[in-house]
Amino acid sequence: EDKVVQSPLSLVVHEGDTVTLNCSYEVTNFRSLLWYKQEKKAPTFLFMLTSSGIEKKSGRLSSILDKKELFSILNITATQTGDSAVYLCGAGGTSYGKLTFGQGTILTVHP
């Protein structure tokens, strides 16, 4: 059975702090790991990672995958209140793009 575990489950920081969110996975025939940000409604796509050691970056957010140790991290630097959200990690194998999601990390950024 595929499994994805995120940590921490919740995190409270102040604006300007840097945070690291963790995602470990056990997925048969692993193909990709995706990060999503969920505010009030639909999860919105952040990154897709398929290769080890290649950092994906978008503004203050970055992510990297370690296929040997089966984990990924999502870094957010200089956090802002608008970064407050649930961050979801999903991992998938070769079967029709199905993803197994972790529990999510609730990030709260205080002014």
Place this chain on the structure above:
Amino acid sequence: NAGVTQTPKFRVLKTGQSMTLLCAQDMNHEYMYWYRQDPGMGLRLIHYSVGEGTTAKGEVPDGYNVSRLKKQNFLLGLESAAPSQTSVYFCASRPGVSNQPQHFGDGTRLSIL
């Protein structure tokens, strides 16, 4: 560009009632998925479809049925609603080619009394 649209947005049902949730996508995506999201449990896959006329079970399919009569629509049915099915339901779609992200709708909040 509407993307993935779910209707209704909210619904309250009584135990034993039936209802259908509709998901429509305008991106010509092959694959579509239904998830439920409960506190502390992330997103769990209920059913999915890899093309018009096809459906398959996900992780938590019991108590639900689905149909995909048209490529753009994916329906989720509850034949006899139970309080344990109180949840937020999300639909997603993606292209059939490799390594593409899923795109999500805004969700349907369903309460069963």
